[in-house]
Amino acid sequence: MKKKPINLDDYPEHAVWDPDNPPLTDEQLRRMRPLREHPELLTGLLEASAKLRAQKAARGRPPLEHPKIQVTLRLDEEIVKAFREDGPGWQSRINEELKKTVNEHRAHDMSYIGLDGFSRGWVAVQIGSHGRSIDFFENIERLTSVRFQRAAIDIPIGLSDEGNRACDIEARKLIAPHQSRVFLGARRWILDCTSPAQANQEARRRRQKGVAVQLFCLKPKIAEADKLVRRMGQDKIIETHPELVFWRLNNCRPLPSKKTKEGLALRRALLERDGFDDLNQWLQQRIGKGAKADDIFDACACAIAARDCRHKVPATDALADGTGLRMEINF
Numbered sequence: 001m002k003k004k005p006i007n008l009d010d011y012p013e014h015a016v017w018d019p020d021n022p023p024l025t026d027e028q029l030r031r032m033r034p035l036r037e038h039p040e041l042l043t044g045l046l047e048a049s050a051k052l053r054a055q056k057a058a059r060g061r062p063p064l065e066h067p068k069i070q071v072t073l074r075l076d077e078e079i080v081k082a083f084r085e086d087g088p089g090w091q092s093r094i095n096e097e098l099k100k101t102v103n104e105h106r107a108h109d110m111s112y113i114g115l116d117g118f119s120r121g122w123v124a125v126q127i128g129s130h131g132r133s134i135d136f137f138e139n140i141e142r143l144t145s146v147r148f149q150r151a152a153i154d155i156p157i158g159l160s161d162e163g164n165r166a167c168d169i170e171a172r173k174l175i176a177p178h179q180s181r182v183f184l185g186a187r188r189w190i191l192d193c194t195s196p197a198q199a200n201q202e203a204r205r206r207r208q209k210g211v212a213v214q215l216f217c218l219k220p221k222i223a224e225a226d227k228l229v230r231r232m233g234q235d236k237i238i239e240t241h242p243e244l245v246f247w248r249l250n251n252c253r254p255l256p257s258k259k260t261k262e263g264l265a266l267r268r269a270l271l272e273r274d275g276f277d278d279l280n281q282w283l284q285q286r287i288g289k290g291a292k293a294d295d296i297f298d299a300c301a302c303a304i305a306a307r308d309c310r311h312k313v314p315a316t317d318a319l320a321d322g323t324g325l326r327m328e329i330n331f
Contacts, residue, residue, distance in 0.1 A: 114302025152306035157239035158327035170313035240305035244331035
């Protein structure tokens with residue numbers, strides 16, 4: 001219904017007012033109360049206001065769950081030219097190519113690395129959705145340039161000052177009667193010693209067991225790993241022991257020594273059952289690098305530990321060393 005226009009001549013002695021909204025009477029003014037006396041009305045008004053704002057915001061296209069972000073990007077002329085040659089939509093095609101690259105990098109992030117030390121460095125075996133590969137690192141710092149989800153290393157992580165770690169003792173019990181395959185005695189203070197003689201002198205001063213030459217020869221690699229793990233953290237790099245992994249793969253039964261043909265053949269069979277089909281090629285690649293066949297197999301077992309990470313000793317409540325590193329062995 002069309003409103004009747006107001007004619008000022010009809011109200012010569014009164015202020016102009018809207019017929020649809022006449023002035024309040026004295027009685028109506030008397031009955032008015034402050035809004036604070038009726039909080040339920042205030043709540044209703046706020047809810048109605050929020051609803052109106054939401055309806056206004058919902059107008060137009062529905063919001064995307066992952067909207068594209070507008071950026072200013074400088075590309076080489078040849079790249080732009082190549083995409084434009086395929087016709088309209090070349091910007092979207094650039095986006096798709098970048099998305100493929102990101103997904104490929106993510107696939108590498110889901111890879112797992114096993115590291116086993118040898119005389120000239122580290123054998124590094126990588127397994128994941130992209131396949132399986134082997135490399136030989138001169139220094140463990142090389143790991144920082146590789147994309148991976150988790151790495152497992154056959155070296156003590158977390159060093160007490162006494163040398164008897166609970167994880168080593170439990171590991172030795174599991175692989176009995178071959179307890180000697182898990183060595184004891186790694187201590188943090190050994191890293192500060194410059195010779196076996198000095199290390200044994202310090203052990204006597206502390207009234208501890210002596211430091212074997214074999215253990216002292218591992219000092220550079222223990223120090224190398226300790227430095228990297230303290231920087232990258234144990235969510236990224238974990239300690240393992242190949243003998244525990246092979247023991248698990250062999251249905252928790254003892255294996256012959258890896259120094260025997262029988263022991264080496266059994267370890268190879270267990271790895272091939274896990275999908276390591278390139279062992280012949282890898283054993284050829286090691287020639288001239290200083291790595292032995294059992295170093296290759298041990299690195300493969302470490303990679304399996306990094307991927308599976310199913311068991312560890314101790315199972316719970318692992319103690320931490322003075323730097324905060326947990327003393328535990330994963331397999």
